[in-house]
Amino acid sequence: MSIIIDREKCTGCELCIASCPFEAIVIKEGKATVNENCQACMTCLNVCPEGAISEIEEKGPAGRDITGYKGVWVFAEQRGGKVAPVSFELLGAGRRLADDLETDLSAVLFGADNPEAKELVRWGADKVYLSDDQIFGSFNDEPYSALLASLVEAHRPEIVIAGATPIGRSFFPRVAAKLKTGLTADCTSLCIDKETRNLLQIRPAFGGNIMATILSPNTRPQMATVRPRVMKRGKYDANKTGEIIAVTAEGLSSHTKVLGMIKEEGDMTCNLQEADIIVSGGRGLGDPKGFKLIAELAELLGGTVGSSRACVDEGWIPYRHQVGQTGKTVCPKIYIACGISGAVQHLVGMQSSDIIIAINKNPDAPIFNVATCGIVGDLYEIIPLLIKKIKESREHVVTGSP
Numbered sequence: 001m002s003i004i005i006d007r008e009k010c011t012g013c014e015l016c017i018a019s020c021p022f023e024a025i026v027i028k029e030g031k032a033t034v035n036e037n038c039q040a041c042m043t044c045l046n047v048c049p050e051g052a053i054s055e056i057e058e059k060g061p062a063g064r065d066i067t068g069y070k071g072v073w074v075f076a077e078q079r080g081g082k083v084a085p086v087s088f089e090l091l092g093a094g095r096r097l098a099d100d101l102e103t104d105l106s107a108v109l110f111g112a113d114n115p116e117a118k119e120l121v122r123w124g125a126d127k128v129y130l131s132d133d134q135i136f137g138s139f140n141d142e143p144y145s146a147l148l149a150s151l152v153e154a155h156r157p158e159i160v161i162a163g164a165t166p167i168g169r170s171f172f173p174r175v176a177a178k179l180k181t182g183l184t185a186d187c188t189s190l191c192i193d194k195e196t197r198n199l200l201q202i203r204p205a206f207g208g209n210i211m212a213t214i215l216s217p218n219t220r221p222q223m224a225t226v227r228p229r230v231m232k233r234g235k236y237d238a239n240k241t242g243e244i245i246a247v248t249a250e251g252l253s254s255h256t257k258v259l260g261m262i263k264e265e266g267d268m269t270c271n272l273q274e275a276d277i278i279v280s281g282g283r284g285l286g287d288p289k290g291f292k293l294i295a296e297l298a299e300l301l302g303g304t305v306g307s308s309r310a311c312v313d314e315g316w317i318p319y320r321h322q323v324g325q326t327g328k329t330v331c332p333k334i335y336i337a338c339g340i341s342g343a344v345q346h347l348v349g350m351q352s353s354d355i356i357i358a359i360n361k362n363p364d365a366p367i368f369n370v371a372t373c374g375i376v377g378d379l380y381e382i383i384p385l386l387i388k389k390i391k392e393s394r395e396h397v398v399t400g401s402p
């Protein structure tokens with residue numbers, strides 16, 4: 001879709017200019033004109049009193065044949081030869097999409113061995129395209145994107161998804177560009193429009209204030225990335241069998257060479273995406289020292305410390321602890337939000353947690369709308385009480401006293 005302005009009807013009143021969040025409408029020769037900033041968000045559609053603004057359907061790229069594409073593919077990322085957890089989550093989502101389309105689910109695995117490919121089958125894949133070539137030992141954009149693009153061209157899947165990880169974010173756009181197709185990054189939900197077989201790619205937009213559904217109706221394959229811990233894993237079937245197809249990496253080369261990998265130094269206790277329990281602090285802590293209390297509770301529970309962006313922006317805690325739209329997406333068994341209001345940008349990063357416990361002194365704080373259990377009160381009174389109770393209950397377990 002795109003926007004068109006009828007110059008005959010336009011009176012140059014400028015009302016539409018203020019409605020556009022992208023400064024995409026300008027007055028030229030007394031008439032409103034749409035410039036290249038237009039994102040086709042349709043916000044301006046109803047503001048013109050003369051009805052001069054309308055939407056038009058764009059024709060698909062000339063000569064693009066989108067028929068004959070079949071199957072759902074998941075790019076299965078590996079690290080050190082082991083399939084990364086995000087790949088199993090994507091297989092859960094991919095299985096659902098493939099079942100809705102009544103088609104096969106395939107995984108593509110580079111740089112790992114046959115046992116790892118079999119694991120992908122047990123997590124839901126019907127087929128695995130596997131290359132164990134040495135060139136994939138360390139991640140490198142060029143061979144990754146070249147081989148995935150050529151496999152897609154050869155087998156024509158209708159959907160290809162990958163993790164929105166540093167690897168996925170780096171090479172997957174190159175694949176989309178090679179294939180001249182669309183790519184939606186950081187989807188929070190994926191489903192099928194059964195009438196058109198289009199993939200509905202849902203993700204937050206406009207700073208997280210709306211959820212946008214994005215389509216690629218004119219090109220195939222439809223490509224999307226999903227962050228780790230956003231999708232749930234599917235069923236594991238130890239007896240499931242599938243086809244493993246060896247893929248040759250012959251002729252692949254790269255202009256760059258990975259000389260070595262250096263592990264980031266720092267707080268290794270902050271593995272938010274793998275944590276089962278996260279205790280997060282927000283601006284309600286009032287002071288960076290408040291994170292000592294958060295860390296004490298987290299440690300007692302065997303959990304990890306998270307944070308809202310407000311505290312990261314204040315410099316109270318490093319960015320790697322940030323949960324939310326511009327931080328990490330997490331899905332622990334228990335998420336304890338302390339002094340966090342529950343802005344939508346924070347919620348999109350944690351609302352899939354199994355149990356959410358919120359501590360906030362404002363009973364109307366939006367965090368309580370997603371909380372499984374809410375405690376209204378001052379965190380500096382409640383957290384020490386919680387710590388005391390947990391310690392006491394453990395002493396009872398140890399001493400056996402009631």
Ligand code: FAD
Nearest residue numbers: 282283284308309310324325326327339340341346361379
């Ligand atoms: P506040 O909104 O200031 O809330 C503090 C809360 O603490 C209040 O509810 C208050 O009642 C409570 N409180 C105060 N004192 C106490 C006390 N003693 N005991 C108990 N409760 C108390 N935010 C993120 O978190 N993650 C993101 O990734 C993120 N990305 C963003 C991206 C964009 C494009 C934009 C525009 C914003 C983003 N934000 C993000 C910011 C977000 O909009 C909020 O500003 C932020 O989440 C607020 O953090 P907060 O809840 O800690 O602070």
